[in-house]
Amino acid sequence: MRKLISLYSGAGGLDLGMEAAGFEVAAAIEFNKWACNTLRSNRSWNVIEGDIHDISSQQIANVGGIAPGEVDLLIGGPPCQPFSKSAMWATGNTKRLDDPRSDTLTAYLRVLKDLKPKAFLIENVNGIAFKGKEEGLNLLKSVITQINNEEGTNYSFSWKVINCADFGVPQTRERVFIIGHRDGAVLNFPPPTHINPEEMADDLFGDNREPWVTAWEAIHNVKSENTDQLRATGKWANLLPSIPEGKNYLYHTDRGEGLPLFGWRTRYWGFLLKLAKNRPSWTLQAQPGSAIGPFHWENRKLSMEELCRLQTFPEGYFVTGGQTEMRRQLGNAVPSLIAEILGKQILAQFFGMQIPQEHKLAIQRPNTIPEPETLAPVSDEYLHLMGEHEAHPGTGKGPGARKRQTEKA
Template sequence: MRKIVSLFTGAGGLDLGLEAAGFETAVAVEMDKWACQTLRANRDWPVFEDDIHNVTSEDLKSAGGFNRRAPDLLIGGPPCQPFSKSAYWSKGDTKRLDDPRADTLTAYLRVLRDLKPKAFLLENVQGMTFKGKDEGLKLLENIIQKINEETGSNYSFTWQVLNAADYGVPQMRERVFLVGSRDGKVFRFPAATHQDPELAVDDLFGYPTWNNAWDAIGDLVNAPESKDPKLKVGGKWGALLPSIPEGKNYLHHTDRGDGQPLFGWRTRYWGFLLKLAKNKPSWTIQAQPGSSIGPFHWDSRKLTMRETCRLQTFPDGYHIEGGRSEMQRQLGNAVPSLMGEILGREIRKQFFGDKLDSDQLKLIPQKKEPCPRAKRVQPVPEQYHELIGEHAAHPGTGLGPVARKRKLATAT
């Protein structure tokens, strides 16, 4: 199997997908203790439980067996922080990658320079590519150019924002993926394999529609863990959840929705009282949701960890360590494993010329038919009736109370 160096490994979502594609994690670096416990409980990969800045390239070479050869692939998803130091790096040489002030992206590039992998894969939030906020991309381009000049390599990369639902993941999750090779080969991202059913073209050659939540977790509705009393949604708003239809959120209870006018339009986070629909993919799994932030199960409860793993396309039997908050954080921060499998197969074919044994993906959910109808909603509990009335809508971007406070603080 082709060997991987994995940075910012987390619970191993990307690694598990690449494993399904024929790669093997030779060494991993992760500083979160619960994620490290998860990795060790499921796999025997060598794991450095430390900040990447404290792990030397020589440590990685030794632990991964790369003293005489280069890794096949370097992977990682540096934490999505603002890359505010790009100006500092824009005119320096690559020796600055060893500076302790380096951020997570430059730490990734330091390993790229020192281990010279044949290819690399980097995942991050979509905002990394937004105009005016693309410091990370510019930093990546600048330093890779300097690495090439210093080492004689020919690294290049391409990037694309991918929605996981377009590739069979039962979750709408947009992230940017960057893929590059040491010899300058240009990576061609695979075309989407699934389509939004509302935009689907009904012909013999159309793509299948998105895999939905029922496909992923429909067989778990009567699993013993789904009856755990700890899954009950508590707090101030938990009792309101049964009055919201599948696939809706608090906006149902505004003057523009079909429920009772309990809230102002767009005055809450999108995830507030957000409920899964059986016939649609899940919304993005959150790493640190509040007590009222979903997505919640269509049965008006919290998702079990097994259900969350399914929505992230982790292989069955993979166990997440820690309490509920630690498990939620690990899964919410993970890359859906199916995305790793799909990209890993393309990397093998395009960069290494490997012939794959089968076209069948190992981690893709299978369609479960028929999908039951949505349940009828319950009336709004009496305890919320005092909220019925007129509520002002959000005034618009940059005009809300939080934005006004920020402007006032800046002015003073």
């Protein structure tokens, strides 16, 4: 089997997909102790627990039992907060490369330079490729060019923004994938296999793609224990039953179909967000909070088993830690199915291996999807909120952003 080294492994989303594709994880490096415990509890991989900045490339090679230059694949998703869309929503911009957390990009590149793997894959949020804000992407490309000049390598650099739902993942999650080969081979990213059903109706010439895999198809047969412990809590819990499947708090604004309880776009998108049976899940959050979804259509939190299924983790995989730690690990993870698909392409295009067409981590789809749940009326405790509410003034202009600007001044 081709061997890989994984940086910023987290709960193992990328690693598990590559394992399904046919790679062997020689070493996994992760800082969070709970994520390390998850990896060790499920797999016999060599896990190095610690900050990548304090771990030498030679130490990684020694633990993995692979000499520099013999590593088949280096993978990793450096922490992405400086480039996230949510950060820009709150402030209108972010520090990005000036944010100390962005140094995780250069740490990845240091290991790339030292170990010289035959191929590499970097995953990050799509914000790193936003038009006019591509400095993170440009940094990666320029440093890899510098590595080529200094080390005599010829690493290629191909990247693509992928919506995981377009490849059978039951979750609309957009991420950037950057892939390169040491000898200059350029990866041809696979074409999407699935499509938004709403777009299918506009295709006059037909399309052989399947409709997106839905949340119902992914989790309808998951048997979760202790669902009583998953009930929604906090100030807004009793408002959830009055919000339709696939909607959020915007339903209860003057531009929605419910009651005018909130101002338009004055909350985060995930506020009181619910899954719909006939659509993929929204992007799972790493820091959900008591009122941040997506919530189950039964007006409760999603269980660990359901979250793992929406992330297309292998059956039987479990995540350790309390609710907060478990949700952080799963919210930060890469859906394993998209990693399996890309891993197979790397094996086929870079290593000339024949790969099976069927994917081990693909969701097995049932024949029917039930009707949406019946809505409940708004609870009396929220009726005092009815009235006129100002809409959000725009990105970087809200109360929080104005307060931060004032404090900075």
